[in-house]
Amino acid sequence: MSLSRLLEPPRALYGLVARADASSLYLWIALSAATVLVLLALLWSQLNALLRFAWHCFIRPIGGATDQKARLEQFYAGQADVYDQTRRGLLRGRNTMLGLCAAHLRVIRAANPTRRLVWIDVGGGTGYNIELMHKEFCPIEEFDHVYLIDLCEPLLEVARARFDKLGFKNVTVLCQDASAFVLPEWKDGVLPRGSVGFVTLSYALSMIPSFFTLLDRIDHVLDPRDGLLGVVDFYSSGKAGSLHERAIGGERKECSWLSRWFWLIWFDFDKVYLSQRREYLEHKFGTIKSYNGRNKFVLPFVVRIPYYIWLGRSRSCDVSRFCHAFEVEGGNYIGMHAAPPTLAVDVRAPNSKGAVVRRRPSKTVLDITPPLSAFHYQLKHPYRLPYYESPVHKEFRTFIYSFTWEDPAEDMRHLDLNHDDTMLVITSAGDNALHYAIAAQPKRIHCVDMNPCQAHLLELKLGAVQALSYDDFFALFGYGKHSSFRQLLDQKIAPFLSSTAYQFWRINSRAFSRSFYLRGYSGWALRLARWVFALSGTSAAVKAMCEADTLVEQDTIWRTRIRPVLLNPVVVALLKNPLFCWNALGVPRAQRAMFLAEGSAYEFIRDTFDPIAGHALLKRGAYHYLLCLLGHYTPESCPEYLTRKGFETLRADDGKVLDAFRLHTDSIVKYVPPASPPFFYLLNFGVRSVLRGLPDGELTRAVVMDHLDWFAQGSSDVDEEITQLFRALASGGKVFWRSAAKQPWYAETFAKHGFQVERISVRQGPHKAIDRVNMYASFWSATKPKSG
Structure with a gap:
């Protein structure tokens, strides 16, 4: 570029100035100077705030203060007016905590709209939380009254000015010791039990010396029916999680030794204490949600500050419905398993007239009252049965299948389902289980998968059905992307998720930023297909095939344009590779063999x-391959749960159809030896097999997909599973499966155990498909003969 070209803008400016009169020039200079002054003022304001923050927090010593109140006022007096400005990046998670609380409160209020709702923001300081709640999540007028309690008068002065400016009439600021707080509405200072519906602690619990007394006091006044407690704070945690921590879920809770000790010592200088607070909180209250994050505000590349977001409720709340779902419907137990359960005992369901015969272990080691799992304290449906995390669960970093390969329409032609049926199905991505629920609305659907991430995915779908509009729902699971997934997760879907599922999706909140279906192990196969089509120049042909209006047109495009690309030696060689088969397609070695x-x-x-x-038009129903080729579904070609009719069926009557689901994170039958004594002697959430927990004759249908293909020929595990299937099925009950083989070896094992085996369909070369997927060589059923 020439020098004259570079000088063009300045020359143009000089010309403009030369043509302007003196008054215009003076105005331009004045505006420019004003702009510079404003920028300098803003810069100085921010710099001044940071300098004051650094001085009071890191340099100026706290001396002469004799009690907590004096110490707080001495610490904050010189920085109260810049507190909010300097803490936005440091105190992470406040927005998320309040958004989660608002979402859960909406669910609570929907069930009890006339119940009085009082909010206490303990250690609320400048009133930032109350203003944020009002502007972003829940108008302050929705509360009957709001109380801000803090011991630091300089911070409270900021809060009072803030509320006066906002015009809040139902907010009262109280300068009190949090551990002995008393509301003006309480007569004679007597604490009325269960009088408060909502309490928050935002970076306050770690600063209150008498935290035992505070939490006991909150527990006393919190409504035991549906009171909500929300906490966000710093924490530190060792590597050895307690039984309680494991029972409520603790993804990313463990801190490295450097982070653990560094922050314990660092915060100790400022009288901020991280030990014991969270442990007592989780012991005193039942956990609803828990999330462990890391703050990059200070020393981002060395030791990031651990913080947690926690929601809970009183342990005296009614958990009978969840206990029944866990112990009776799910077949769980508390104790140890030394041998297959043989002792039959009667366990009566709450408010039921009859008894359910259960098979339980002959030895009970531990009876825990109240329940420890976050499952028992959820607000809505008891979908996700708790599991006690074991090493086998940690092997699954994410889901393998983002969609389900089997054709549920073909299943429905043979299942003969009705409202009285109880099913056991492999979870996978949950698409087929949702199809069964829409088509027949069976009484119970037990979804089983050892990979917790598969259950996280199905749980997200169940929660999103109830929380979202159809358009948002289809954007997530039809198009596979939504720009506001984090917001939807925190503010709408979260109340319908278990704590473990929420943690997973909060950590993987970018899953829907581009294309959800390109994630997971199966996503690699879709990515490979895209690369192959792009390199071969057939992307346009792929789109044309997906838009074809006739089978003749579709078949012609396949045979002339796409088939030569997919059925080439390179692709075939990849499918011969066992690592590619497993990591990209989810095909294990035994099935490949x-x-x-x-x-x-x-x-x-x-x-x-x-x-x-x-065989079937991709544009009008053959959605499995449409997804593979396009990377998303369309409203005209998608699973049943993504159609508007299916969506409305699932969410009708406050999700009554969805009450059938019970999600097990477990093996179907085989026990995995526990890794350490606590796993063996306490809660067998992660190693208890589902079939062993179900009573005789509980099931009427079982759909195990291609699950048995995964075992080596002659495996004793298959023999044991078929034995348990025969026991758990009612007379006339049926098992359905698909196989990559035309004649799987284990069909004879079903016959050996008394089943009547039938091959429903088998592939006959390259000429005819057995269903819209045709991925498997055969489709089978095995029927338990009717007694008598």
Whole structure:
């Protein structure tokens, strides 16, 4: 670029100035000077605030203060007016905590709209939380009264000025010791039990010396029916989690030794204490939600500050419904398992007339009252049964399947489902289980998967059905992306999720930022397909095939444009690789060996894909391959739960259809040896098999997908599972499965155990598909003969 070109803008400016009169020039200079002064003032304001913050927090010693009140006032007197300005980046999680609380309060208020609601913000300081709640989450007028309690008068002066400016009429500021707070509405200072509906502690619990007394006091006044406590604060945690911590879930809770000791010592200088507070909080109250985060505000590359967000309720609340779902419907127990349960005892369901016969272990080691799991303190449906995290669960970093491969329409032609049926199904992505619920509304659907992330995904779908509009729901799971997923998660979906599922999606909140279906292990296969189509120049042909209006047109595009690309030697070679089969397609070694024993990899791919193009239109219902080719569904071609009709069916009557779901994070039958004595002697959430917990004759249908293909031929585990299936099925009950083999070896095992086995369909070369997916070589059923 020439020098004259570079000088063009200045020359143009000089020309403008030369043509302007003197008054215009003076005005331009004045405006420029004013702008500079404003910028300098803003810069100085921020710099001044930071300097005052640094002086009072890190340099100026706290001396001469004899009690907590004097110490707080001495510390904050010189920085109260800049407190909010300097803490935005340091005190992370306040917005999230308040958003979560507002979402849960909406659910609570929907059930009891006339009940009086009082909010106490303990240690609320400048009133930042109350203003934020009003502006972002819940108008302050929704509360009957709000009390801000703090011991520091300089901070409270800021709060009073803030509320006067906002015109709040139902907010009262109280300068009191939090551990002995008394509301003006309490007569003679007597604490009325259960009189408060909502309490928050925002970075206050760690600063209150008598925290035992404070939490006991909150527990006394918090409404035991549906009172809510929200906390956000710093914390520190060792690597060895307690039984209680494991029972309520604690993703990313462990701190490194450097972080743990550094922040304990650092905060101790400022009289901020991290030990014991959180432990007593979680012991005193039942956990609803828990999230562990890291703040990068200080020393981001060395030791990030650990902080937590926690929501809970009184342990004296009614948990009978969740106990029944956990112990009776889910077949869980508290104790140890030394051998298959043989002792039959009667366990009566709450408010029921009959008794349910349960099989329980003969030895009970520990009876925990009240329940420790966060499952028992949820507000809504008891979908997700708790599990006690074991090493096998940590092996799953994410979900393998973001969608379900089996064709549920073909299932429904043979399942013969009705309202009285109780099913056991493999969770996978939950698409087929949702299809069964929409089509037949069975009494119970037990979804089982050892990978907790698969249950997290289905739980998100169940929660989103109830919390979102159809458009938002389809954006998430139809198009696979939503720009406001974090906001939807915190402010709408969270009350319908378990604590463990919320933690997972909060950590993976970017899952829907671009394309959800390109995530997970199965996402790698979709990415590979995109790369192949792009490199081969067939992307346009792929789109044309997905928009074809006739089977003839669709089949022609497949055979002339796309088939030569997919059925080439490179792709076939990848499918021969066991690592690629597992990591990208979720195909284990044993299953791969099964289809290779009956033919080559090329033949399996050919027999899978060739019939599809002439069997069902991608544009009008063959949504499995439409998703693979486009990376998303369309409203005209998608799973049943994504249609507007299916969506409305699932959410009708406050989600009554969804009450059928029970999500187990467990194996179907095999016990995994516990890793350490606490796992063995206490809560067997993670190692107890689902079938062993179900009573005789409990199930009427079981859909195990291709699960049995995963076992090596002759495995004793398969023999044990089929034995338990026979016991748990009622007379006339049926098991359905698919296999990559035309004649799977374990079909004979079903017959050996008394089942009547039938092969429903089998692939016959590359000419005819057995369903809209055609991914498996055969489809089977096994029926337990009717007694008598």
